[in-house]
Amino acid sequence: MSISHAPPSSPGPDISGISKSHGPGTSHSERRTAPDLQPVVPASSRHLRVPRWLRRTAGPLLLLALWQLLSATGALTADVLASPGRIAQVGWDLVGDGSLPSAMGTSLRRVAFGLLFGTVIGTGLALVSGLFRIGEDLVDAPVQMLRTVPFVGLIPLFIIWFGIGETPKIAIITLGVTFPLYLNVYAGIRGVDSALIEAGESLGLSRWGLVRHVVLPGALPGALTGLRYSLGIAWLALVFAEQVNADAGIGFLMVQARDFLRTDVIVVCLIVYAFLGLLADFVVRSLERLLLQWRPTFTGR
Secondary structure, eight states, rough: OOOOOOOOOOOOOOOOSSSSOOOOOOOOOGGGOOOOOOOOHHHHHHSSSOHHHHHHHHHHHHHHHHHHHHHHHSSTTTTTSSSSHHHHHHHHHHHHHHHHHHHHHHHHHHHHHHHHHHHHHHHHHHHHHHHHHHHHIIIIIHHHHHTTTTTGGGHHHHHHHHSSSSHHHHHHHHHHHHHHHHHHHHHHHHHHOOHHHHHHHHHHOHHHHIIIIEEEEEEEEHHHHHHHHHHHHHHHHHHHHHSHHHHHSHHHHHHHHHHHHHHHHHHHHHHHHHHHHHHHHHHHHHHHHHHTTSSSOOOOO
């Protein structure tokens, strides 16, 4: 008796339509073409890249356009705030007759002297207080007491002491610059990692070597941050200083414009203040990038 054996059935899927041979004799139509793979692109790269300078200027330009629109439609009257076109014309006239450049020169000179004196005093006190414990005991408490006193409130006292000339104005700016620099330099010195101090001592550095090569470079980021903050305070102090018995400077132009209800001249002076402050901050940020090349930082994404 013969028994026929049926071929076993394959449990898998039917793959008869797929050619197993990819040799030279296989035609192109018989080959199974692989799907095209698209490269993976990060989501942040799929959007349109807008130049950064355009993004940074978009906000001010939109605000300026809104301002012009409100002025043109009459929603913003000239006695409240002059239109951008009027302000541009007034600014051009002030530059043409030389009054604005002369006022800018006077104000810049006051800020420069106040910033110089404030930097020397604030940094010197911070070094004494930060590097020496006896210096901290003698210096820190009086400085902390004085910095809580509003420097604007000292204007009458400065006028009594120094008169109504340039000295009280420079003294006000100096006082406004001193305390931010002191706090940031002091915090930078005391914020240096103690492990770096121990490493420097193990390498045989002297006390002055530790200060020069470890402490001061570690405190430099805080000092530059304090300098940026002090520049903002310097321009704020200048505004107050030039409102008191001034006969020159940007603040003097603002006082004259206030007496004659000239909002256009006042806005021109405010724009000049803002431009000079922005320029000074740009200089300090450039100095920061130059001096802190050794410290990589997060720049945003």
